[in-house]
Amino acid sequence: MPNRLNxxxxxxxxxxxxxxxxxxxxxxGRTPVLHALVPAxxxxxxSQVEHKFSVCGMCLNKCGLIARVEDGxxxxxxxxxxxxxxxxxxxxxxxxxxxxxxxPDRLKYPLLRKGKRGEGKWQRISWDExxxxxxDKMKIIAEKYSRCGMLFTPGSxxxxxxxxxxxxxxxxxxxxxxxxxCLVSRNRAYLDTFGEVPFSDVLHSxxxxxxxxxxxxxxxxxxxxxxxxxxxxxxxxxxxxxRYTKTAALADExxxxxxxxxxxxxxxxxxxxxxxNLYDPQFAAEKLSGLNELxxxxxxxxxxxxxxxxxxPAADIRRIARELAxxxxxxxxxxxxxxxxxxxxxxxxxxxxxVNALLGNWDQPGGLLGARKVGLASPELPEAPFYEDNPDxxxxxxxxxxxxxxEGSFKHMRDAIIEQQPYPVKGWFVYKYNPMQSxxxxxxxxxxxxxxxFIVTVDIAMSDTAWMSDLVLxxxxxxxxxxxxxxxxxxxxxxxxxxxDPVVPALFESRPVFDILKGIAGRLxxxxxxxxxxxxxxxxxxxxxxDAEKALHEDGVYYNPSKLYGVYxxxxxxxxxxxxxxxxxxxxxxxxxPMPVYQPPRQIPSDRFRLVIGRNAYFTHCSTQNxxxxxxxxxxxxxxxxxxxxxxxxxxxxxxxxxxxxxxxxEIKAELKPGIRKDTVFMGSGFGVLSTGMSNxxxxxxxxxxxxxDYADELSGNSAxxxxxxxxxxxxx
Amino acid sequence: xxxxxxAMVIDSSKCIDCKACTVACKVENQVPxxxxxxxxxxxxxxxxxxxxxxxxxxxHFQPGACMHCEEPTCxxxxxxxxxxxxxxxxxxxxxxxxxxxxxxxxxACPYGARYRHPEKKIVDKCxxxxxxxxxxxxxxxxxTCPTKARTFGNLHDPKSEAAxxxxxxxxxxxxxxxxxxxxxxxxxxxxxxxxxxxxxxFPAPISIWAKLAKPLIWGAVGLNALGVLVxxxxxVLMADDAPEAEDPENQKEATHG
Numbered sequence: 001m002p003n004r005l006n007x008x009x010x011x012x013x014x015x016x017x018x019x020x021x022x023x024x025x026x027x028x029g030r031t032p033v034l035h036a037l038v039p040a041x042x043x044x045x046x047s048q049v050e051h052k053f054s055v056c057g058m059c060l061n062k063c064g065l066i067a068r069v070e071d072g073x074x075x076x077x078x079x080x081x082x083x084x085x086x087x088x089x090x091x092x093x094x095x096x097x098x099x100x101x102x103x104p105d106r107l108k109y110p111l112l113r114k115g116k117r118g119e120g121k122w123q124r125i126s127w128d129e130x131x132x133x134x135x136d137k138m139k140i141i142a143e144k145y146s147r148c149g150m151l152f153t154p155g156s157x158x159x160x161x162x163x164x165x166x167x168x169x170x171x172x173x174x175x176x177x178x179x180x181x182c183l184v185s186r187n188r189a190y191l192d193t194f195g196e197v198p199f200s201d202v203l204h205s206x207x208x209x210x211x212x213x214x215x216x217x218x219x220x221x222x223x224x225x226x227x228x229x230x231x232x233x234x235x236x237x238x239x240x241x242x243r244y245t246k247t248a249a250l251a252d253e254x255x256x257x258x259x260x261x262x263x264x265x266x267x268x269x270x271x272x273x274x275x276x277n278l279y280d281p282q283f284a285a286e287k288l289s290g291l292n293e294l295x296x297x298x299x300x301x302x303x304x305x306x307x308x309x310x311x312x313p314a315a316d317i318r319r320i321a322r323e324l325a326x327x328x329x330x331x332x333x334x335x336x337x338x339x340x341x342x343x344x345x346x347x348x349x350x351x352x353x354x355v356n357a358l359l360g361n362w363d364q365p366g367g368l369l370g371a372r373k374v375g376l377a378s379p380e381l382p383e384a385p386f387y388e389d390n391p392d393x394x395x396x397x398x399x400x401x402x403x404x405x406x407e408g409s410f411k412h413m414r415d416a417i418i419e420q421q422p423y424p425v426k427g428w429f430v431y432k433y434n435p436m437q438s439x440x441x442x443x444x445x446x447x448x449x450x451x452x453x454f455i456v457t458v459d460i461a462m463s464d465t466a467w468m469s470d471l472v473l474x475x476x477x478x479x480x481x482x483x484x485x486x487x488x489x490x491x492x493x494x495x496x497x498x499x500x501d502p503v504v505p506a507l508f509e510s511r512p513v514f515d516i517l518k519g520i521a522g523r524l525x526x527x528x529x530x531x532x533x534x535x536x537x538x539x540x541x542x543x544x545x546x547d548a549e550k551a552l553h554e555d556g557v558y559y560n561p562s563k564l565y566g567v568y569x570x571x572x573x574x575x576x577x578x579x580x581x582x583x584x585x586x587x588x589x590x591x592x593x594p595m596p597v598y599q600p601p602r603q604i605p606s607d608r609f610r611l612v613i614g615r616n617a618y619f620t621h622c623s624t625q626n627x628x629x630x631x632x633x634x635x636x637x638x639x640x641x642x643x644x645x646x647x648x649x650x651x652x653x654x655x656x657x658x659x660x661x662x663x664x665x666x667e668i669k670a671e672l673k674p675g676i677r678k679d680t681v682f683m684g685s686g687f688g689v690l691s692t693g694m695s696n697x698x699x700x701x702x703x704x705x706x707x708x709x710d711y712a713d714e715l716s717g718n719s720a721x722x723x724x725x726x727x728x729x730x731x732x733x
Numbered sequence: 734x735x736x737x738x739x740a741m742v743i744d745s746s747k748c749i750d751c752k753a754c755t756v757a758c759k760v761e762n763q764v765p766x767x768x769x770x771x772x773x774x775x776x777x778x779x780x781x782x783x784x785x786x787x788x789x790x791x792x793h794f795q796p797g798a799c800m801h802c803e804e805p806t807c808x809x810x811x812x813x814x815x816x817x818x819x820x821x822x823x824x825x826x827x828x829x830x831x832x833x834x835x836x837x838x839x840x841a842c843p844y845g846a847r848y849r850h851p852e853k854k855i856v857d858k859c860x861x862x863x864x865x866x867x868x869x870x871x872x873x874x875x876x877t878c879p880t881k882a883r884t885f886g887n888l889h890d891p892k893s894e895a896a897x898x899x900x901x902x903x904x905x906x907x908x909x910x911x912x913x914x915x916x917x918x919x920x921x922x923x924x925x926x927x928x929x930x931x932x933x934x935f936p937a938p939i940s941i942w943a944k945l946a947k948p949l950i951w952g953a954v955g956l957n958a959l960g961v962l963v964x965x966x967x968x969v970l971m972a973d974d975a976p977e978a979e980d981p982e983n984q985k986e987a988t989h990g
Contacts, residue, residue, distance in 0.1 A: 076761055078870075079877055089879035095756040216749040219879070228747055228880040244783055246750055249792030256786045316787065617751035629756050632766060643780070674780035 046070030053080060053556030055486075055498045057478025058093035058100065059620040060156045061221045062488060064556050065090055065097075067479060067503040074098055074479060074504055082555045085490035086221040087229075092618050096629040100477050101507070105461050105626060105695050107474035108508035117449065118468050120692055127509065131516070134471055135523035137454035138170070141427040147171030147387050148395065151413065151425050155432035158483040158500065159513045159534075163431050166517040169529040171387040173394040174425060178621075180409040181438055185718040186339040188402055189349030192584050193357060195574030198368035199491040200332050202226040202235075205366040207327035209320070211240035211262045211352065213336035216247040218615035220337060222493040236327070238320055240265065240312070242612060243640060243682050244675025253316070256677050259610050259722055260342050260601025261310035266333065266351040267598060268306035268314075269321045271298040273358045278325035283360035289575075290583025290595070294354065297583075297595045309600060328359035330366025338615075341722040346402070346715035347596040350584075354596070357580045363568045365492075372495035373562035374487030375548075379540035382529055391423050400717030401592060409717025410439055411710050414448045430457040431513050432475065436464035437622035437686060440708035440721050441663045458513050461626065462693025473516055476506040482534045485541040485548075497548055497558040499538060592715065608725035609645070609681040611661070613704050622686035622704075626694040636700035638671035640682035641728065646672050649730060656731040659683075659702060661724050663709045666702025667731060681728060683707070738823035738888045739801065739861055740917040741875075742895045742904065745924040747882040748773060748794040754874035754883065758798075761862055761873035768848040770859045771798035771874055776925035793925040796882055797907070798874070799846035799859035800916030801825045806933035810841030816856070822887075823917065826863070829855050840934035843912045861885065888917070909933075 050069040055062040056077070064083025068076040077097050079090040110130035115121030125133075141149045151174045152167040154160035160177070167175045179187075190197045202208065203226035215224045231237060231250070239251040240262060248254035257265065273279055274295045284291055303314035303321075324331050333352045339345050361367025396403065399412035414435075417425045436445055449455065449468050457466040458473045466472045483500040490496060506512070518530040542548045551558035572578035576586050588594040604610050618633045619625055625634075639657055651657055653672045658665060659681075666688055676682055687701025704721075711720035750773045758770045776793040777783070783790060801824050807816050808825065815831035816838050818824070832855035839847045839856065847858045862872035870876070875885045886893030891900070904919035912933035 076873070078757075078873070081876075087879065088876075089881075090753060090757070090877045091879060092752040092756040095753060095760055095877060098760055217751075219751065224749070225879045228749065232747070244777075244790070244792075246792075246794070248790065249777070249794075250749065251791075253788050254786055254790045313787070617749070617753075628766070629759060632759075633752050633756070675777070675783045 046075075048072075052501075052503045053552075054479055054500050054503050055556075056090065056094045056097055057157070057500075058097050058624060059219075061086065061219070062158075062486060062498055063090055063094055063221060064498065065094060066556070069503060072504060074101055080556045083557055084222070084494040084559070085488055085496060085557075087225040087493070089221075089225060091219055092633065093620060093624055093627075093630060096624070096627045097477070097479065099627050099629045100460065100624075101479050101504070103461065103627065105693055106477075106508065107459065107461055107466070107472060107510070107693075109474060110509070111472040113470045113472075117455075117470070118690060120467065122472070127511065127519070130471060130473060131519040131523060134456050135520050137456075137470075138427060138429075138520065139524060141453060142171070145424050145426050146390050148174055148390050148423065149425050150174065150427040150429060151176070151395075151417070152429045153177060153410070153431070153433045153435070155434075157432050157513075158478075158486050159481075160431060161484060162514045162517050163429070165381065165529070166521065167429075168384045169521065169526050170524070171385065171390060173390075174408075174413065175406070176396070176408045176410045176413050178433060178438070179407055180411065180717055181340055181435075181719045181721075183337050183339055183718070184404055184407060184409070185345035185713045185716040186335055186337065186349045187404070188346045188716040188718075189353050190335060192346075192402075192575070192587065193350060193353035193581055194362060194368070196370050198335060198362070198370060199489050200334055201364075201366050201369050201492045202230055202332070202334075203492050205230055205235050205327075205330050205332050207236045207238075207324050207331040208334055209238045209240070209324065209332070210247060210251070210334045211257070211265070211336070212339065212341060212348075213334050214241065214245045214247045214614055215334070216250055217245055217617050218338070219617055222490055226491070226493070236323065242610075242677045242680045243614075243673070245614070246616075248675070253320075255310075255312045255316070256675075257310045257312055258601070258677070259612060259680055261306075263344070263348045263351045263596055263598050264301070264306040264309035265312055265317060266348075266355050267298050267301035267596070268303045268317050269324065269333075269355050270294065270351070270358060271301045272303065272318055272321035273325050273355070274298060276322070276325075278322065279358045280328070280360045283329075284358075287360070287362070287573075287580050288357055289577040289579035289581050293583040294595060301598070309598070324355075325359065328367075329361040329364040331359050331361060332356065332367060333359075335368070340713070340719040341612075342601070343711050343714055343720045343723060344596075344599055345713040345718055345720060347593065351596040354582050357582055362580065363565060365565055369491060369564065370567050371489055372564060372567070373560055374489070374495045374497060375545045375560045375562070376485055376487045376497060376541045377544045379532075379537050381532075384529070385526075395423065395425055396717070400712065400715060401590065402715045403717040409712060409719075410435060411712045411719050412717050414439070414444055414710075417448045417451055418444065420451065424451075426451070426453040428452050428455045430455065430459075430465055430469065432459055434459075434463040434465045434622055435705075436468060437689070437703065437705050439705055439710075440719055440724075441710035442703060442705040443664055444710060445705070458516055460510075462691045463623075464690045464694075467691035467693065474508060474510040475513055475516075476510040479503040480506040480510065481512045482538075484534060484538050485552075492564055495560045495562050497542070497545065497552065497560070498556075499552055602723070604679050604725055608727055609641070609679060610722065611659075611707060611724045611726045612680055612682050612722050613685055613708070614682065616684060619684065619686055625686035626689075626696045628696060631696040634684075636697070637668065637684040637687040637702065637704075639668045639702075639728065640671050640673040640676045642676050642678045642680075643672045643674055645678050645728075646670060649728060650733055651728070651730050658729050658731050659707055659726050661707045661709055661726045663724065664703075664706040666706050668702035670728075681726065736889060737821065738917060739885070740823075740888045740895055740919065741798070742884045742886075742898045742919045742921065743796055743924075744882050744884075744898075744921040745793065745795045746922060747880040748796050749880060750775065750794040751879060753877045753879060754796055757873040757877040758859070758862075761865065762857075764857070765851055768850070768857075770846075770857070771796065773797070774926055774929060795907075795920070795924050795926065796874075796878075797844065797846075797918065799825060799842075800844055800906075800914065800918040801859075801861070802917060803915035804913075806841045806843065806912055806914050806935070807838040807847065810837045810933075810935050812837060824861050824863075825858075826860055827856055827858065829853070832856055837936045843909045843914060843930040843933050844907075844916075845931075 063086035064080030111122040154163035303317035396412035548558040688703030711723040886895030909930040
């Protein structure tokens with residue numbers, strides 16, 4: 001290889017020695033991509049470069065990463081190649097974690113509201129003042145309304161466990177989280193069928209039906225990645241979705257199903273599998289309870305009937321049932337995650353769980369798997385105090401038939417706070433949770449806020465919920481703090497333990513929620529319950545895993561080589577019959593349909609559309625839209641509408657349209673999409689914000705929470721966010 | 734033949750269009766707002782097929798970036814020699830010391846892979862993450878990709894992953910027939926869309942010379958001097974924004990099966 005400099009004189013070498021080049025060389029400037037907060041280093045000029053393990057905090061997946069730290073500045077996050085759960089990847093959001101760390105929109109110091117709520121007038125106060133203020137308010141509420149007068153809503157975060165602990169020692173049962181806007185109906189259905197919420201062995205599956213899940217956009221590790229690997233190994237993918245998602249684009253078959261009719265499709269699959277004897281009789285005899293009842297139940301649920309309900313051709317339903325059964329047990333009706341869609345969401349997921357049961361895929365390669373042993377121990381904490389003057393139950397108790405006691409339902413909690421029934425709740429502690437954007441019917445959330453005496457929000461940035469709060473406390477990003485250990489289920493990839501130590505020190509005056517809670521606890525004479533550090537807590541968690549600390553230090557992750565398949569050998573199912581319950585007798589006793597009965601969705605009025613919502617790979621719910629790098633990928637949300645109805649309404653691509661429902665209204669740009677049903681429109685979440693603290697997205701798009709009416713799943717209390725009909729018109733028309 | 738030819742071998746059928754590669758690239762290379770060094774293009778079935786649903790509705794996503802071509806039109810368009818094919822590894826590089834930011838190379842690239850850096854006032858594009866490679870790391874887009882659609886390596890090293898994939902699969906290149914630059918970006922099997930590369934556009938003086946002059950004259954000092962003068966003049970007159978294809982979401986293409 002000739003050295004370039006020794007090569008015959010070319011144009012560029014000529015210029016290198018000429019004056020013109022020297023003049024041009026000074027033109028290059030520094031590029032502060034990370035905005036004003038951090039000076040950009042020219043590549044290769046740092047004097048000290050370190051690489052540190054962490055796990056991503058941009059969504060719930062906790063993907064392993066390696067941070068490159070140059071002279072104390074995080075310059076790049078790369079995937080940890082040894083991290084099996086994420087298959088050694090880092091998505092767009094994970095890469096944009098650097099921008100979250102150095103985001104100029106971050107909260108920098110404690111803020112106390114000065115004007116009216118939502119007016120945006122704040123006073124900077126010291127941490128001592130802030131913690132004194134919070135403790136005083138909580139004390140007053142506890143004295144006046146009992147300790148259950150405080151509501152706690154921790155978001156999905158590795159430190160949320162401390163919010164739960166604080167609520168327990170403070171004495172409030174009123175804790176609710178993100179989950180009742182997400183997956184409690186799926187959990188309910190699978191618990192009430194299999195006795196456990198399963199993980200899908202996507203990697204080894206040969207046939208997957210995905211209905212109401214969009215795994216190539218709403219990334220879940222390892223499922224999203226394994227789905228592609230499985231596809232390359234010949235796994236067939238059938239997608240039911242009213243819109244042409246990227247998952248639909250990458251499927252073998254896509255059916256634009258009529259929204260709300262998925263149960264008809266799954267009952268028809270059960271019909272074909274049972275009538276044609278396509279199930280494993282030995283598995284059925286040993287493991288299934290209620291097959292005869294189910295056979296009677298689905299007798300009339302023919303594919304022809306399902307076609308009239310859901311617009312999926314009967315011949316295809318019949319063929320898919322046969323193909324699915326032929327691939328069993330390495331075949332899955334994918335349980336999905338966000339199932340907050342319809343008022344009968346639990347029963348819809350029961351119908352899917354029942355088809356899985358007929359496939360005999362439980363505890364099998366390519367099927368549904370129970371949880372694996374991770375091995376984390378519960379830290380030994382003092383016994384929480386008992387408060388005699390507390391009410392008997394949580395505030396939302398009894399508002400849905402089968403709500404999870406520890407979880408409740410935010411929708412019902414909000415209703416109960418507005419009604420002040422059965423008792424008043426007057427204070428709210430919010431950590432990294434934003435129901436002003438994520439919970440259907442924003443006006444009702446504002447109504448709830450009106451009933452409250454005190455709201456404190458701990459977050460990284462001024463979310464819409466922080467915007468409506470009285471006290472706003474800055475939290476560090478996940479790269480700036482020490483966290484407890486967390487056990488992760490990675491399906492067939494792994495069962496593992498992760499943790500975090502600070503990659504860089506916390507910026508500004510931000511403090512981890514643990515420190516905040518400890519500070520408040522001390523002021524409320526509850527200091528003895530927080531007489532530990534995060535490091536102590538983690539040590540206790542890891543006490544039964546002697547190899548974990550070393551592995552976490554050396555690889556950024558600890559794997560427990562626990563049993564994967566055959567976990568249920570010699571074990572009974574955790575159900576009343578100790579078998580997989582096709583027919584749930586406990587439901588029957590409670591007056592609930594013991595097998596899922598199809599209810600047609602409400603008819604859409606001719607001048608309306610059904611509004612459906614969903615995700616893409618750039619945003620985590622409503623929390624990353626303002627991140628400068630992700631904002632560039634999608635600066636605003638749009639309303640997907642089919643060109644035919646759009647044309648009828650005089651709406652063109654990019655037209656501003658007014659969308660209105662019984663809950664509210666919004667203005668948004670239309671995006672004409674031939675891949676959405678003519679009776680359905682779609683919007684992404686996280687835009688139309690009220691907070692000016694979201695400087696990139698303020699003034700852009702419309703807010704899903706403003707438009708959605710607050711239906712709920714009758715059984716689990718899960719939010720039902722696909723039940724809203726909207727009118728759409730061209731602005732000014 | 735060069736001993737080393739760095740290249741990307743891409744299985745675009747694995748791409749889920751998550752944009753991990755585009756964001757990873759922006760962070761690694763400090764690409765300024767509004768600009769991109771890489772992209773993902775879309776191919777969707779037509780409206781009739783989407784209306785029917787069922788089996789015939791597959792779409793396709795196609796990751797891309799500078800193709801580090803065998804016959805780079807950008808190199809030909811550059812008046813100062815700032816854009817060159819690195820003889821050590823076959824990549825196409827921009828020497829920031831020589832680039833005068835004239836932007837002639839931007840329309841000369843059929844793939845829209847180049848942009849004018851608003852602060853540095855020079856042209857920037859994918860360099861296969863040269864700083865990472867110097868540290869022994871793979872390009873940021875390659876390591877971060879969830880489905881590992883992008884593979885990178887030396888095509889002339891039979892042990893490289895890229896070369897192994899090339900040997901084991903039929904591949905296609907995406908190029909405009911009127912400006913086939915022989916890209917060093919290979920797509921395994923088939924890919925879509927295909928019709929997006931444009932014809933390379935050369936600044937007038939260059940294209941006249943290109944037509945008149947024989948290839949040997951390209952090295953001549955006289956032409957260099959003329960080119961530099963023309964381009965320096967052009968830079969003074971030109972507005973800041975050279976024409977370029979940027980927003981990856983807007984680079985959607987019509988259907989191509």
